[in-house]
Amino acid sequence: MAAAPKVQLDPSFSDIDRSVLGVMSTPGLAYWTWIAFCFTLVGIAGAMWARQIYSGLGVTGLRQPVMWAIYITNFVFWVGIAHSGTLISAILFLFRTKWRTAVYRAAETMTIFAVATAGLFPLIHLGRVWFFYWLLPYPNERYLQPDFRSPLVWDAFAVSTYLTTSALFWTMGLIPDIANAREAAVGWRKKIFTVLAMGWQGTDRQWRHYSMVYLLMAGLATPLVLSVHSVVSWDFAMAINPGWHSTIFAPYFVAGAIFSGVAMVMTLLIPMRKLLGIEDLLTPWHFDNLAKVVLLTSLVVSYAYITEAFMTWYAGDPIEQMTFHMRYFGPWGWMYWVMVLCNCVIPLLLFSPRIRVNMVMLWVITIFVNIGMWFERFVIIAGSLTANFEPSQWASYRPSITEIMITVGSFAWFIGLFSLFVKFLPIVSMTELKEGIVWLRKALKKGYSTAA
């Protein structure tokens, strides 16, 4: 027999505050062990990077012609993961989507940490990291300016704008909630929250300007979501390399980014709602809707894979056709088919309404999506480089332990930061949940049991 829902079906504003602020209770030993584990992996990755800086990029598996591989795969993967946050917080805000209220803070937080993780990879990939500022519009010591016709410069602008705008948007949303936490906190937490709340009291004057700026920021962030991954895709599409030189890359990458980002939100939130005891706030109704977004974007991504193959066949360019033949049936063909299985086949299970509210099944499916999307980036980036115009240049690529440990470290860094956030700041927006309380009540009464 299913366990009875542990919460009442008619939460009040105070119930919401209690549930959200209850998550921020003093963490125990298990929590700190987990944090220590994550940051130990980060430390190992940091040591590997230090070794790479000292010895040079020779310690990686990067060799001509495969000079972009796991590092750039990770960059594209993490920028993609970041997309769900702004999609949920900005685009769905403008559409007045009701189910976003409970999940948007977690998604937005994930965005910040994912972009911060992504931003490390172009730096890690630089042999001489101390010259990173050459991407900025600032002449270097030889008085050379960056070339604004280069997609890499566009990328520096797009990613840094995305990080800044997302951080401002996230900070604005946090202020009323931190003020709320300030009232309930004691001791050192109260002092910190008092500083962070900056004197917010929810006056009509404050809410009037807040609402206007929040709306405008959502309006600015909406085209930004679509632009950032388009710009990332142009890092490849602007090159003439076979496998990259494609006009569909921008929408294809944006759809993939939303697909992987929403899947990652679910991968994190499903265990979190259980561990933190917030099943009453993050209900299967929310996951049902997130799963529909995953299903839709999976279909778009599948369509893009088919279109890409069709265009290659129809254009009749033998080199492009050879690259795709290698992609499907070459030495790394298995990666392509893993990607198809994870991104196109397994998500079809989400057509079943029962699976969309089954938390275990959803968790497993979203993990497959994450794996599939990482492989997609690797297949496009490193796979396309192995077979160039000149067969004499063809070569394979094998990642070194440095690249593998830095990749593992990036996951640990992302999950570690997210775990820290969960315990020290409100992971669910109390303000927006209170605004959407009518909808939460309806969802709970509709038969979406919290114990699903």
Added chain:
Amino acid sequence: MSTIAIISAFADDTDCAHAIHALRDAQIRDLNTFAPIPSHRIEHALGRSRSPTRWFSLTGGISGVLTGLAVTIGTTYEWRLNAGGKPLVSWPPFIIICFELMVLLGGIFGFTAFFLFSGLPATVAASGYDRRFGEDRFGLVVRCDEADAARIESILKESNAEAVVREEDTPR
């Protein structure tokens, strides 16, 4: 005649907005509210003008586009790189930089305007603030002469105010 503040609490924004309408109909204008959520009902009842922050965002956005044009065209002339015989100022790719800077500066200007107009950071609590107003109650503060107090309290109670308290007014 001394000035006082009458602080009332409401369970929802509908009652609070109703009280504001009734007070404004009675020619009482010095009203302020506290709320746990943004409420359009209260905002409309108070009849405040639209937030001027939008003009800051617009200014930021326009500045971003102009900065983008200045940076891209300026550096192109500073470092004259002939790429494939294309015109020196090949503007289509510059749109990307202009767009990104428009969003960046539009966001930063709007964010800054929010702090400026909202009076943040604030070091002193506004008169009448109570922690319940961040949690689950809507607060309405009316500043008035003592002579009007009884009439105002009556209007508030008729609008379902849960608690009505008089306090000495403190300067804002």
